[in-house]
Amino acid sequence: xxxxxxxxxxxxxxxxxxxxxxxxxxxxxxxxxxxxxxxxxxxxxxxxxxxxxxxxxxxxxxxxxxxxxxxxxxxxxxxxxxxxxxxxxxxxxxxxxxxxxxxxxxxxxxxxxxxxxxxxxxxxxxxxxxxxxxxxxxxxxxxxxxxxxxxxxxxxxxxxxxxxxxxxxxxxxxxxxxxxxxxxxxxxxxxxxxxxxxxxxxxxxxxxxxxxxxxxxxxxxxxxxxxxxxxxxxxxxxxxxxxxxxxxxxxxxxxxxxxxxxxxxxxxxxxxxxxxxxxxxxxxxxxxxxxxxxxxxxxxxxxxxxxxxxxxxxxxxxxxxxxxxxxxxxxxxxxxxxxxxxxxxxxxxxxxxxxxxxxxxxxxxxxxxxxxxxxxxxxxxxxxxxxxxxxxxxxxxxxxxxxxxxxxxxxxxxxxxxxxxxxx
Amino acid sequence: xxxxxxxxxxxxxxxxxxxxxxxxxxxxxxxxxxxxxxxxxxxxxxxxxxxxxxxxxxxxxxxxxxxxxxxxxxxxxxxxxxxxxxxxxxxxxxxxxxxxxxxxxxxxxxxxxxxxxxxxxxxxxxxxxxxxxxxxxxxxxxxxxxxxxxxxxxxxxxxxxxxxxxxxxxxxxxxxxxxxxxxxxxxxxxxxxxxxxxxxxxxxxxxxxxxxxxxxxxxxxxxxxxxxxxxxxxxxxxxxxxxxxxxxxxxxxxxxxxxxxxxxxxxxxxxxxxxxxxxxxxxxxxxxxxxxxxxxxxxxxxxxxxxxxxxxxxxxxxxxxxxxxxxxxxxxxxxxxxxxxxxxxxxxxxxxxxxxxxxxxxxxxxxxxxxxxxxxxxxxxxxxxxxxxxxxxxxxxxxxxxxxxxxxxxxxxxxxxxxxxxxx
Numbered sequence: 087x088x089x090x091x092x093x094x095x096x097x098x099x100x101x102x103x104x105x106x107x108x109x110x111x112x113x114x115x116x117x118x119x120x121x122x123x124x125x126x127x128x129x130x131x132x133x134x135x136x137x138x139x140x141x142x143x144x145x146x147x148x149x150x151x152x153x154x155x156x157x158x159x160x161x162x163x164x165x166x167x168x169x170x171x172x173x174x175x176x177x178x179x180x181x182x183x184x185x186x187x188x189x190x191x192x193x194x195x196x197x198x199x200x201x202x203x204x205x206x207x208x209x210x211x212x213x214x215x216x217x218x219x220x221x222x223x224x225x226x227x228x229x230x231x232x233x234x235x236x237x238x239x240x241x242x243x244x245x246x247x248x249x250x251x252x253x254x255x256x257x258x259x260x261x262x263x264x265x266x267x268x269x270x271x272x273x274x275x276x277x278x279x280x281x282x283x284x285x286x287x288x289x290x291x292x293x294x295x296x297x298x299x300x301x302x303x304x305x306x307x308x309x310x311x312x313x314x315x316x317x318x319x320x321x322x323x324x325x326x327x328x329x330x331x332x333x334x335x336x337x338x339x340x341x342x343x344x345x346x347x348x349x350x351x352x353x354x355x356x357x358x359x360x361x362x363x364x365x366x367x368x369x370x371x372x373x374x375x376x377x378x379x380x381x382x383x384x385x386x387x388x389x390x391x392x393x394x395x396x397x398x399x400x401x402x403x404x405x406x407x408x409x410x411x412x413x414x415x416x417x418x419x420x421x422x423x424x425x426x427x428x429x430x431x432x433x434x435x436x437x438x439x440x441x442x443x444x445x446x447x448x449x450x451x452x453x454x455x456x457x458x459x460x461x462x463x464x465x466x467x468x469x470x471x472x473x474x475x476x477x478x479x480x481x482x483x484x485x486x487x488x489x490x491x492x493x494x495x496x497x498x499x500x501x502x503x504x505x506x507x508x509x510x
Numbered sequence: 511x512x513x514x515x516x517x518x519x520x521x522x523x524x525x526x527x528x529x530x531x532x533x534x535x536x537x538x539x540x541x542x543x544x545x546x547x548x549x550x551x552x553x554x555x556x557x558x559x560x561x562x563x564x565x566x567x568x569x570x571x572x573x574x575x576x577x578x579x580x581x582x583x584x585x586x587x588x589x590x591x592x593x594x595x596x597x598x599x600x601x602x603x604x605x606x607x608x609x610x611x612x613x614x615x616x617x618x619x620x621x622x623x624x625x626x627x628x629x630x631x632x633x634x635x636x637x638x639x640x641x642x643x644x645x646x647x648x649x650x651x652x653x654x655x656x657x658x659x660x661x662x663x664x665x666x667x668x669x670x671x672x673x674x675x676x677x678x679x680x681x682x683x684x685x686x687x688x689x690x691x692x693x694x695x696x697x698x699x700x701x702x703x704x705x706x707x708x709x710x711x712x713x714x715x716x717x718x719x720x721x722x723x724x725x726x727x728x729x730x731x732x733x734x735x736x737x738x739x740x741x742x743x744x745x746x747x748x749x750x751x752x753x754x755x756x757x758x759x760x761x762x763x764x765x766x767x768x769x770x771x772x773x774x775x776x777x778x779x780x781x782x783x784x785x786x787x788x789x790x791x792x793x794x795x796x797x798x799x800x801x802x803x804x805x806x807x808x809x810x811x812x813x814x815x816x817x818x819x820x821x822x823x824x825x826x827x828x829x830x831x832x833x834x835x836x837x838x839x840x841x842x843x844x845x846x847x848x849x850x851x852x853x854x855x856x857x858x859x860x861x862x863x864x865x866x867x868x869x870x871x872x873x874x875x876x877x878x879x880x881x882x883x884x885x886x887x888x889x890x891x892x893x894x895x896x897x898x899x900x901x902x903x904x905x906x907x908x909x910x911x912x913x914x915x916x917x918x919x920x921x922x923x924x925x926x927x928x929x930x931x932x933x934x
Contacts, residue, residue, distance in 0.1 A: 105552040107543030108728055112534050114557070119531030128529040130564070131557035133538070140554070273532075280622070282629040282649075304527050305668065313532060368799075368820070374806025375792075375799030378820040382798025385874055385907050393826035395819055396792070396802040402817035402860055406830070436826055450809055478621065482647060483809050485670065 093264055095121055096148040097131045100141060100159035100169060101243060104133045113158045113248055120257060125266035125317070126154065136160060141172045149236040154260075159243030161226040170212070173240065177231050179213040187218065191225045216240075219255050223247045228256070268321035272328040273348030274312040274335060277496045281305045284312075287339045291331075299331060308489035309344070309351075344496055351495045352380040358502055359390035359440070366498075368394035369407055369432035369443035371419065372462060377442065377491045392436045397428065407431030420445050420457050422474040425465035429474075433467050440468045440502070442494045448486045462490040466498040473501065517688055519545055520572040521555045524565060524583035524593060525667055528557045537582045537672055548681060549690035549741070550578065560584060565596045573660040578684075583667030585650040594636070597664065601655050603637040611642060615649045640664075643679050647671045652680070692745040696752040697772030698736040698759060701920045705729045708736075711763045715755075722748075723755060732913035733768070733775075768920055775919045776804040782926055783814035783864070790922075792818035793831055793856035793867035795843065796886060801866065801915045816860045821852065831855030844869050844881050846898040849889035853898075857891050864892045864926070866918045872910045886914040890922040897925065 097114045104111045114131040121128060129152050134140040141160070148155045160169030174180055188210035192202055200206075209225050212218060219228030219239070224247040229240040239256055241248045260266075276284060281303050285292075292301055298318050304311035314331055316324040332346055345354045359366055368377045378394040381387055395406045400419055403409040408431040409424055417423040425445050433441035446462030453459035459481055465474035477493070479486045521538045528535045538555040545552060553576050558564040565584070572579045584593030598604055612634035616626055633649050636642060643652030643663070648671040653664040663680055665672045684690075700708060705727050709716075716725060722742050728735035738755055740748040756770060768775050783790055792801045802818040805811055819830045824843055827833040832855040833848055841847040849869050857865035870886030877883035883905055889898035901917070903910045 104539070105542050105555065106546040106726075107539040107541070107552075108726055110534060110536050110539040111555075115528070115531035115534040117531070118529050122530040129559070131529065131535075133555040135553070280619075280624060282627065282633075283624060285629055286627050302527060302532075304532060307670075311532075313527070370799075370802075374811075374815075375794075375802030375818060375820065376806075378794075378799030378822075379803045379911075382800075382820075382822065382872075383908065383911070385872075387798075388822055388876075391798075391822050393820045393822040393830070394799060395830070396799065396806075396817045398802075398806065398812055398815050398817040406817070406819070406859065435830065448806075448809075452812075480622075480647075482670065484807065485647075487803075487807070 093126050093154065093266060094129045094152040095126050095154035095156060096129050096152045098144050098148060098155065098157045099131070099133045099243070100136060100157065101133075102135045104159075105135055113243065113245055116245070116249060117156055117158075117252065120252060121156075121260075122269065123271075124257060124261060125269045126260065126264075136168060138168055138172050138175075141169060142176055145176050145238070149233060149238075153236050155236060155238045157238065157240045158248050161228075161240060161242045169240065173216075173229070173231070174213050177213055177215055177233055179215045181211040182214040183207075183211050184218060185210075187212070187227055190220070190227075194225055219251055221247055221251060222254075223250050267317055268319060268324055269315065269317045270321060270324040270328055271316075272314040272332055272346070274314065274332065274343055275309060275345040275348060275350065276312060276339060276342040277309045277344045277351065277492060279310065279339065279342045281310050284310055284339060284342070288335065291334050291338050294334075295331065296327070299327060307485050308492045311348070341500075344499065350380075351492050351499055353384055355495050355499045355502075356381070356384045356387055356390060358499065360386075362439075362502075364439040365390050365392050365437075366440045366442070367392050367432045367436035367438035368441065369428040370394060370396050371398060371403070371428070371444060372446040372448040373444045373487050373491045373494070374398060374448075376487050377444065377494060380491060380495070392438045395432055395435070403428060407435065418457070420447055420461055420463055420476075422463050422465070422476055425463040425474050425476075426467075426472050429465040429467045429472060440466070440498060442466045442498050444490050444494050446486070446490055448490075449481055449483045460486055462486065462493075464490065464494045464497060466494065466501060468498075468501070468505070473497070517550050517578065517690060518553045518576045519550050519578035519580060520553050520576050522568050522572060522579065522581045523555070523557045523667070524560060524581065525557075526559045528583075529559050537667065537669055540669070540673060541580055541582075541676065544676060544681060545580075545684075547693070547695055548685055549693040550684065560592060562592060562596050562599070565593060566600055569600050569662065573658060573662075577660050579660060579662045581662065581664045582672050585652075585664060585666045593664065597640075597653065597655065598637050601637055601639055601657055603639045603655075605635040606638040607631075607634050608636050608642060609634075611636070611644075611651055614644070614651075618649055643675055645671055645675060646678070647674050691741050692743055692748055693739065693741045694745060694748040694752055695740075696738045696756055696770070698738070698756065698767055699733060699769040699772060699774065700736060700763060700766040701733045701768045701775065701916060703734065703763065703766045705734050708734055708763060708766070712759065715758050715762050718758075719755065720751070723751060731909045732916040735772070768923065774804075775916050775923055777808055779919050779923045779926075780805070780808050780811055780814060782923065784810075786863075786926075788863040789814050789816050789861075790864045790866070791816045791856045791860035791862035792865065793852040794818060794820050795822060795827070795852070795868060796870035796872040797868045797911050797915045797918070798822060798872075800911050801868065801918060804915060804919070816862045819856055819859075827852060831859070842881070844871055844885055844887055844900075846887050846889070846900055849887040849898050849900075850891075850896050853889040853891045853896060864890070864922060866890045866922050868914050868918050870910070870914055872914075873905055873907045884910055886910065886917075888914065888918045888921060890918065890925060892922075892925070892929070897921070 118128045216229040221227040226242045302313040375396045397403040409427040429443035443465045449459035460479040463476040542552045640653040645651040650666045655662045726737040799820045821827040833851040853867035867889045873883035884903040887900040
């Protein structure tokens with residue numbers, strides 16, 4: 087796919103805090119996404135420490151490979167930020183005070199009741215050859231410099247300062263400066279099928295895929311993301327190419343598709359429930375509130391999510407969800423029978439249109455030969471109907487909780503879609 | 511601190527999805543943190559695409575600079591993963607089938623009711639010179655290879671597979687293999703104070719800190735992790751250095767300390783409840799099940815966690831938690847009064863010894879001048895006593911949910927600790 091891109095870039099993030107994992111570098115992901123979206127391919131991302139030699143080497147190497155280099159970090163006022171001096175060295179330049187920036191810093195700090203000290207004053211010193219990219223969110227502006235036909239952008243490491251700079255100034259500048267290819271993505275979320283099985287189902291699809299399109303698999307616990315990318319001249323054509331290819335994926339693996347808009351199952355479920363002006367309630371044992379958390383992670387979910395009961399102990403299953411003690415005794419807490427009584431209980435108690443329930447053994451303890459760790463029973467109910475199924479996931483507690491949660495929502499989602507298509 | 515480190519490593523993360531920002535590379539941060547913790551300094555992190563030439567170049571360059579290279583990504587079964595073939599090329603090797611891995615994959619997939627297909631079979635093929643690092647969590651194992659005195663570790667890109675491999679096998683292996691400097695960490699979890707305010711309180715502490723110790727701030731939503739690192743020869747001495755320094759931190763900011771063992775608040779709370787053979791129940795509105803999720807993320811939590819009610823709608827607050835309609839009308843759902851009735855309701859209904867409740871406006875909608883987005887009321891109850899407080903967090907929905915959840919647990923934790931110290 088890379089070969090389609092005429093314009094290639096590299097990203098360099100500077101800071102020891104990245105190397106020792108004190109912070110996760112989210113800047114390069116943001117830049118990659120937004121540069122890629124306008125047709126610039128990121129050839130490499132490099133994170134390096136706050137050392138002069140490292141910075142010089144990184145600038146040198148990137149400049150030899152690509153014609154665009156984006157650098158974040160090391161532009162703050164504190165003494166461990168040696169980037170500006172190193173930039174001067176690399177571009178054979180010297181620092182000069184910029185009066186506009188000086189007044190901007192003075193004003194900004196003044197508004198916070200802070201006076202100018204020596205450190206702040208230094209923030210107005212820049213390589214004389216640099217074009218200054220104003221920073222409306224902070225004190226340290228960005229810099230644009232050129233060397234041997236490569237364009238370098240230096241930005242602060244603070245994410246929202248970098249993002250504002252890119253959105254308001256650098257990305258528009260790049261669109262004007264270069265004639266960029268059109269590029270479009272389509273992200274399809276699948277669930278209930280592993281990466282390798284899905285790949286098997288899509289073998290023929292991949293064989294026929296036109297060369298200006300590409301498919302990537304992005305596995306996550308309990309779900310596989312498919313990213314279809316199209317690149318060319320005519321963006322309208324690319325859109326329709328993606329649509330017709332998506333149809334082929336639908337034909338090959340439609341029953342596993344949760345979303346063709348890259349939305350998570352809780353988002354798609356929420357959209358559907360909103361459309362139907364319907365409500366949902368959740369009864370959770372082994373998922374321990376995670377389904378409720380995912381549903382309420384969507385803003386506006388109060389429109390359809392009434393609430394839930396986390397019935398971790400059997401006592402709570404009987405007292406709050408009206409599960410019969412007899413059913414618990416006869417079938418055990420992890421059984422289709424109990425899952426069904428849980429889902430009926432929460433649907434009645436919370437007076438919701440739809441409901442889901444999960445009971446299982448997340449692990450690592452609590453397993454038996456008959457019901458090993460990872461055994462999970464899921465039930466979903468609507469319109470006086472109750473459905474349930476039991477599964478065996480894995481041995482990993484955290485993963486079992488996540489997989490059971492997304493699976494439960496996926497079953498209800500697909501059931502509502504079927505119901506919908508019957509009604510239509 | 512870098513100068514203390516004799517052994518240097520580089521990290522290479524492979525995958526177009528990283529370059530186009532479809533996923534944030536959290537693997538390198540995790541590896542950086544944990545390698546650094548055993549005395550290995552990360553010299554550089556490079557993220558590259560799924561292209562043969564790029565992989566070859568990256569392996570070559572890293573090998574020239576450092577004696578340890580950690581590579582993640584590109585070991586899955588699907589066709590966009592070309593790493594294994596490229597490894598053969600780089601190490602001048604060929605693929606051979608490993609019968610043990612073949613049986614492992616067969617067994618793992620079998621347990622999920624999946625048969626072997628051609629793609630899965632390929633997962634058992636490896637460079638003949640490679641030492642296989644088993645993957646207990648997934649189908650693709652890790653590989654260890656050596657070239658020109660540099661040791662290369664190849665791991666899957668799926669974070670929890672990489673983490674398990676590193677924790678169980680690679681990190682212990684490295685500790686044996688190399689004479690690493692004695693290095694000790696003490697991680698102190700604080701809550702209820704921002705990074706900059708905490709740093710201010712610790713200014714004098716940092717000034718007196720001996721040069722062989724260092725302090726790192728790792729801020730997370732609602733909590734700041736302090737990592738105190740000591741490096742030298744005599745590990746016993748380092749331990750006692752850490753303890754005496756920890757005492758100084760306790761003197762400067764003790765009231766904010768949740769854990770001195772690096773445990774999250776839900777872990778510390780669980781330990782305390784287990785000690786007391788006591789139980790807990792949770793009533794959640796705006797946190798939407800996240801507190802229950804955190805409490806049940808700890809294995810063995812069924813010993814003390816009875817369950818909870820997610821009362822997202824007022825209707826559920828009255829029907830499932832016995833909140834008075836009058837209280838809702840008079841004070842509104844987001845009020846100390848409602849929080850207190852919620853906590854009493856859940857404590858009585860679920861018959862628990864301790865209980866916490868949260869009601870608030872997570873946002874982005876639902877705010878008013880009187881009660882803006884981020885207003886959260888928290889109550890905690892035990893021994894016939896009820897306590898409550900209201901706060902204003904921020905505008906960010908996800909952060910508000912996380913901060914309110916950890917704050918609620920922290921209040922109960924501190925209250926139980928006080929109660930304990932009174933009894934003792």
